[in-house]
Amino acid sequence: MNLFAMKISYPIDAETEQELQALLKMCQLKDAVEYGELMHEKYWQQASAGSFIVVIYDEDQDKLVGALSAYDLLAINTYEWSLLVAPDYRQIGIEEGLIEGLKHGLMERNANGEMAVTLHNADMTKILTDNGYVYSSSEIEMRALPEAASISSIVVRPYIASDLNALAVMMEDGFGDVREETVEMADLIAAEQNSQIWIIEQADEVVGTMTTASEGQVLWITAFTVAAAYRQQGIALTLLKWVKNYATEKQFSTLLVEVETENPAALSLYQKAGFINKKQFDFFVVK
Structure with missing residues (x-):
């Protein structure tokens, strides 16, 4: 050969x-x-x-x-x-x-x-x-179908510049991002036609954030966190119901999200919201 x-x-x-x-x-x-x-x-x-x-x-x-x-x-x-x-x-x-x-x-x-x-x-x-490579981590790609729902307990709206302080606090608490990283992320998403930062409010208080990106008929959830003071109150599950309804309204065919296997709480949350495991990606680095 x-x-x-x-x-x-x-x-x-x-x-x-x-x-x-x-x-x-x-x-x-x-x-x-x-x-x-x-x-x-x-x-x-x-x-x-x-x-x-x-x-x-x-x-x-x-x-x-x-x-x-x-x-x-x-x-x-x-x-x-x-x-x-x-x-x-x-x-x-x-x-x-x-x-x-x-x-x-x-x-x-x-x-x-x-x-x-x-x-x-x-x-x-x-x-x-x-x-010469060693295992580093894994992510599971999870899939759900759009589903109509009536949501009244939260308000979800697009991010605006005045939300930056609240967004930076949530991103640091949820993902460990410093303020400069959040500013860079917000600028990058603002420049992307198919990406959006969402702000979640309850009783006029900012209680969470989600970012999404669209690829054809697919809507990706790319980041998602609830403010520390408002966790364990059902807001996360309600927001996932909202995004499934949003996907229905905008006529997307599929919702996708990637979740680290070392985050069982997130995996459980998405499963409760009707997401199923699609495939697993494994990451390797040089020894």
Whole structure:
């Protein structure tokens, strides 16, 4: 078998994009898993400084048999990456070749860091650990369908600049974010046409916040916290009912959220609100 490897910077050319999409389709049919998100498909045509893809071809068959996408999501020269290998070519060294290409690409870019992301899978866990990576954490993607509901106990409205102090306190208490991080988040979301910060009020008091982002027919819950003084009062569950009703009104087909496996309280809350586990992502870092 004659193999050929190369690195391609974002944006991906049309021919390579077609080959990558064929690889995705082949693997999705075999594994019954959607790999587009994991392989950063929606970003392939973006001119993202530093982001790149490693590809390996079987020259005898003139066929793309493996790919690794390394994407600098936050533009800080730190890369989140995932790999995918054609079913008939797995565990014969293609994965190791892709990781070797990754290392070269990171060295060329003087990368500040990297993190491997994979669907929960024993074979990939072994490949990563054999290549010098250690498990870091996991997130479960949870799904719910929109559902109409009548909500009267809370008021949910878009964030405005005068909410910054209350938002900063809630983000620090809920996520450990310092004020500067909250300001940066608010500015980034304000610049995103499909993202929104929501403020939750009860009896004219700010009691919580949620951020959402839309992708086509999907509405993502990207952050969610209730002010410390108002927890354990049913506000969180009421807010999830509100967002399911909002999704109905705006004609979204699905609600998605990612929850860390080390946060059982959040997992339980979403389950009570009718969310079900869809898939688990595992994160690995260099030893």
